[in-house]
Amino acid sequence: MSAIDSASRPQDEAPRQRLRAETPPARYWRRWVGDAALVDEPPAAPAVAVAASVPVAVSVPVPEVPEPAAASDRPATADIATAVAKPQRAAASRKSPAVPPPQSAPAPASAPSRADGGGGEKPDDQTPYRILVVEDDRGQALFAQSVLHGAGMQAEVQMQSDGVVAAIQRFKPDLVLMDLHMPGQDGMTLTMQIRQLPEYLHLPIVFLTGDPDPERQFEVLESGADDFLNKPIRPRHLIAAVSNRIQRARQRVLPTVPRAQAFNSDTGLPTRIAVLNQLSEALQQKAGGGLFFIEIASALSLRERFGYASFEQLINQAGRQLAQSAAPYPLARLNDNSFLMLARDMDEATLEEHAQRLREGLIQHPFQVRDHEPLNLRGAIGYTALSHGFPDTGSALEATERAVLQARLKPSNLAAFAPAQPSEDAPRISLEDGQFELAYQPIVAVAGSGQAQYQVLLRMRQQDGSLLPASQVIPAAETAGGIAQIDHWVLEHALFLLAERQAQGPSIRLFVSQSPRTLARESHAQWLLEALAERGIEGTSLVIDLRLADALIHSVTLRQFCQRLMPAGVQFCLSQFEPGPEADALLTQLPLGYLRVASRYASAHSDLALRDQLRGIIDRAHNAGLQVIGQQIEDPQAAAAMWMGGIDFIQGNLVQAVGSELGFDFHNAVL
Template identity: 60%
Template structure:
């Protein structure tokens, strides 16, 4: 791995001695703050502004007693992260901003930008357009995919005079662009004015902590929390009506084609359209491409008709994306009657989401939630009664590697001795609402095994599958981080498997979970991979380390078209720095085709069958 440049370039001592054409006076940055009138008093008294002794990062989290923005938000110097691979250009911008009393840090490696943002907590990013490996527009799209960075100002500094390219810059999610060469005074003013507006928004009083915000201030749609509160109330009052889950199709493809900013505008238009169709029922946006709406006082016989109306009305509307280009949106709508008797909004929401998954499989795109019968529920609960057992299968490097690593496979031993596979147990756990408990048990067993092997001097890496419903729980992420720390486990020894079908639906939730766990070194694998526009886009959007191909690719040796498709996926993954695993390899011909395609790892009965032992000899493995 090539050595990285330091995240922050030190100021050149000699540069301080050289006269500059424009040297702003001390505290020059205060010219753009609204409280600049207090500067004379502050300087005369010799006392620092209130809150100035707080760490820089505290301004992002500290709050006043009234729940407003941090008191030092308007006092601290502006903080700018300069993303520029040209050292001369970076030093120039950093010197100009330092001279204006701002704090500027340089990041020359695009791969380190997300970490630098989290550590430096900038008010604004000054982004170069052309950089090797990951250009500014792609990097901006990756930044915008992080929910906490969606409002962070990004200004491009580019010498590209092409108006079309400048338009593409804005479409990628940037707020503005500046053209090189730029005069220092212009750079200072452009950066400061943008930060001033952002800080002014942060100074707006926040709602009281105990008050539920009813509508989103920008879109006018209901907030997710408020709407779920209404669902709880409707269930307590035994109100008739229904809850509807609307999922926009091909969301990842739309985002990849039009960029983050255009995609967000499109989803905002879609939400407004749904609100008009279903008025006066409230509509809330759940995540990047799904909406929830509650229809009270509607007879259950009309629920299906209402779901059809939502889907048809959305499909008939032409949405303008950019210039004069228009698109029409497809969707799947799942719904449930409130009279089923859910214990709260959570189970009702899960039921509508499950029905939306069914709606994707129906030609009409609409499906109702059908609760399991008592017999079915008892059968599912009976499946979960037993002793958890884990089995393992080696994942072996084609080029040879001493790293011991295994796929963890769930098994459940029932009282009568019957051994159930994950394919039988997981659906039953999901249907009965016990999947989070099951996932946590599996993960805890895996972490215990890693800790035991570390203590014995035989470390290993385990690939562990988890449900997106489990990963969406805040308490699970906290538990996993605490458990890894308590057992002194190297996070890189844990790889969480994310199934492609789940990741396509829960991309935003999973991205947030991955971001939290990356700090501990935990890695992620996208399993059951099938190439396609949405799946290919997902490779860029999740912080993955591995891709496991779908089982059908094990037959690539007998199908030229499948073999070419496999090579295409492997090439794409390698360009993104990902390693590829071929699974269910049963014979030498299949292994040879994988090897010829450039696969990194294989697993299957050709290498070693599934078992309960962890004694495979990786050092002397010959494929």
């Protein structure tokens, strides 16, 4: 099938289109990247349909890669104030005649980092204050920017709610001046999203709004904001409020700069980077001891019950209590509800006993949250002995993450990592014999698009000529310890095709699955970055597929890998998605661009409950700015149910079966 009759679309097509995410703001995927644009760029012209068929079934060794054409330089993005200053200058001047007109305040090439709640380089007291103004009304935004510029501060405006996180990562502000009521996501929702990122836990956020409701002000503070200013506000009052807040924040940081690299200034705990560095040193020296991953249970319900600010206080209390139980060994906070403890040179026979002591210290200690009754926290603890010989910190973290997943299911909430034992029934894998092949299946936009994009599928041809699917090959390769070689082989061939097609004409986009064991390797991320730059491949043409089951276990290591690849433009897709508290949390914890629902939702047309669940998944994904893919679509009824649910892309035999050619006509394929 190359097209589905457009006459079969439902009558309410227009309302459905408003809910879709197939045409997001230009370069929307860069919202997680430090240099993300703050203004919408003009949409790119649709790609021409691919006519030629290119064989992609390949065997080892890897073919020599031709030198592709050099990628063109991307145009720089101007400050939003420059874009709107001319038509708005007169209006802004009437509002505040004594304030000079707004000027562009581009971010410096090297902005200070605020990772780890106190780690990284900090601005000195002489550096101009940097304020991000989040306001959808241009007149109000330019007024605030003009006032702040007139006081010698650097102010930048962000008018779109879906670009706030990207603007923060790029501009690195000292303070965010947030509007409450905005189209799309309101200020409270944005604040909660910002606070979910560990590096911005202590970034001052001040609301500036005309809402006089005292109850609403309380809700704003509960969402994680630091202060609340009422409109209209006098310029002098705005300047004083912003200056005092930033000055206090800098005074809190500056005295601890030498110590901040090793300790969090608020909790006193070692930073994650410091503990991971100690772990790396211990692995290199082949030291004994253990690594503990402590996960606080029911984090989502606790946050909903107490609010973000109180939840943070609760987790900080839990960290201090765990640190007392862990002493003299270092313990650091990893993310919202987990901690990492390194017990170097501890007798490995006592690891379980120490894990039990950590858990009991957490359960037996009463924690106070505001005026509520004291409560006790539960936790699951996964641990591993360092003597397993992990090659790097990512592998050790992966072992503890896998163990903590098992600990959740045990009455004791404790589990030790045990290396997988090879199975005698596992298929024999040999890279040298050239048994692997790649196949492709198109991923088609339901609203029509000229962008050619395929999912890469791994196959292994046996000696009798039959093909084993990836679902059998990957587990066997992980058990045999050869998954990193296979992942590298697949990605190498994908990059070869991307470079070849980019040099010949219209580019393609490939979705490539990778194992978390591979992504945890520091060398893999570095190799991929160098390969993209060396071959001039546009990063947006590559999407790394992350399986939900893997992401739930390896969320920390996967996020570290994603953060390294985001600046290059590489995007990420969470595959085999099914809803749940932990799965839903990943939509905001990982820098995703796409979501592929589990294959069972292909039968949503015959199951009302499944159909409602599918719509809920799509709505949550769209609210998080993600595009949704429906897979294994085999018949028109399944496609219609996906369309009614608001899906963005479909793939399956109804569109085209898996094959070894890249000749699908995307330009004429619509649902």
